[in-house]
Amino acid sequence: MHPTTVIRQLEADDLTAAGELGRLAFGGGPPTAPPPRDPPPGRTGYGAFDPDGRFVGKAVDLHHEQWWAGRRVPAADVAGVAVLPEARGRGVALALLRELLRGARERGAAISALYPTVTGPYRRAGWEVTGALRAVDLPTVALPRHRPASGLTVRPGGPADLDAATDLYERIARHRCGLLTRRGGAFHRDGAPTALPDGVDGLTLVEQDGRLVGYASWQRGRGYDRRAVLTVEEVLATTPEAARELVGVLASWQSVTPTVRLWPLGSDAIAAELPLEQAREHEQRIWMHRPVDVVRAVRGRGWPAHVRGRVDFALTDEIAPWNTGAWRLEVDGGDAELHRITDEPAARLSVRGFALLYTGAADGYAVAEAGLLHCPAGTDPGALDLLGAGPRAELLDYF
Template sequence: MTTEPRVLRPDDWDVWYATLERAFGGLAEAPEERELWRALTETERSLGVWEDGRCVGTAGAFSFRMTVPGGAAVPAAGVTMVSVAATHRRRGVLTSLMRRQLDDVRALGEPLAVLTASEPAIYGRFGYGIGTYQLGATVDTSRVTLPRLPDEDGLRLRFAEPAEVRVECEALYARVVPERPGMIARGPGWERLPLLDPEGGRGGGSPLQCVLAERDGVPVGYARYHNKPSWEAQGPNGVVTLRDLEAVEPAAYAALWRFLFDLDLTSTVVVRNRPVDDAWQYLVSDVRRSLLTSRDSLHVRLVDVGAALAARTYRTPVDVVFDVVDAFCPWNTGRWRLSGDAEGAVCARTEDPADLRLSVRELGAAYLGGTGLGALAAAGRVTEVRAGALARATTAFGSDLAPWLPHGF
């Protein structure tokens, strides 16, 4: 067989996507889910490997703009729909797809590639580092409470059909995107994703519900969730599963969380994907009964080291020479001088001696400010060549808010 990928033709989409579904267990998606992903697929950025007319490998990319420290929206390839048929593993199919894809991303001038990994062990060898984590929780709301904030006076909460307030919710989402690294601006069509609600994805809960927070008639926050009623001998024991929540003021944020905690006939709130520094943790009466968990989320790959490092800002002034190793994209290998501060940065090749030595994978992990270069050095993945450079770079690369990817792709 040949492992040379080719660009997807629109009329091949069904076969291509069926290959992906089989690789992820063989269960067919709900029609509305499948239709949405078909509409969002950028066929010109989608690749397949074919043998005797059969698709045996898939990979795609979305054209995103992602917030980086400093608030800039930087072009990023959202790598997606990656699979290899079980009959064709360990034949170089995945490597050929990653090779072609990163070459294409570079040719398009996108400095970053990002993905969420079904198996985190796969992508490190292609230069991806874990750039964000997500917070989960299972809160015992029969024993955990939230305080009322003084500024909640004047707020009104009301139920709304999710589709009927889509425009208002998307406007609120767009307002918060520039504030947190890792968030992705939702282009045309992507506003449908938060409303996708196949019955099989509800975990036995209700259809998607929405509550809107308004101040003086102006939306300032929203929460979307599922409610799963349950009764035991002792009484009602329902579960609220949060889908997403955004607010543009602390009072609305607190009021929405307390609404979820106080829903009648429920005793548990399940949270699956929130920022690791989400403020509700610091409002609850008992964080231990909130059973916090953490897992990897967005994996980040610097496709163009110079352009990527120059695209973000830095918390403190930094002037550091990185000696970068990038075996898969050798155009990044070598020494790069980064000079920048909170106003901007430049990064260019240099012959100056190195201050820090690391691979492009570590740069990806640290890029959004959620993983410290110092922590990576403690793990033996960054080497300090010039004394003091590590501490200064670690501080400079930090972010005031933890990076976060609010939804998959």
């Protein structure tokens, strides 16, 4: 990067240039509306400017929260990273990400996730691939149908039911790891919703004693021949009976939509009812993770109440140097803390290895085999598995 390149937060006057760079980088069509007069809420944009003041790069910090085993953890999820073609290869993206992490730490963020178009630049900045958002296609005729369960009501929903659907999502998401809270920031709404979200044609609800226990939001698509696809934007249930009802409703589309497309969780009530052996992958979007502040990342999340232990390690983080140092992790009764220590630990962990362990994407042996954890002979890399105690992290939202 040119030594006089300036990285700063975007202001209202920068939004037109930022939008145009995003359109060029990601292949969008011409704008259909004027740029906003003020930066959108729930995000902080960063811009890079060359010595002539030309706008050459951007990155956006999304002020999300993620559920981690019952606790909300503030996140700086990253989107919209783009660099002008003539400025690429000069360290602009790395400088933007460095400043984004610094600003995110100042506002209290603990962790960060992103969907990359290419992994190399993000790995150099400390993110690592830790999961994938997968869309699968299933033959509609293969979906099971059961007799309707007594005590359940299945009905179409509307805008007035969206808050109840969000509450049900939260009941499922809060005990998992990585899923967004869908509260505040970009998810904030002024007043009650008056329409279904863009791209959603229908909402199917399953209720028990007046309480929502499952829902599916779907897009009908076009046609009714062999190419027709019913796209299920989301389908979630809190009981197996509700899951069977929802899968049965999806199966009822077999005469006009031979394919159902959905984004399943790794394991839940819905996945337990699907013939996943017949699933074909439609697309996969990998996502990457890293800590913004390791102390907050450890203290802020939930931990399994039955897990107790202690492990020392040295961490290296060149982009966020406040994370670098010798640490002792102590986990006890659902809580954990990281303390700085003066001793030199035997285990030396990179920030990318920290991300793999923290999200449960890999164990200590796998991280060591990848060269992201170094232990002297006779030291068990599995001791670092303590950092990943709990469910493996997942995402259901693309950003």
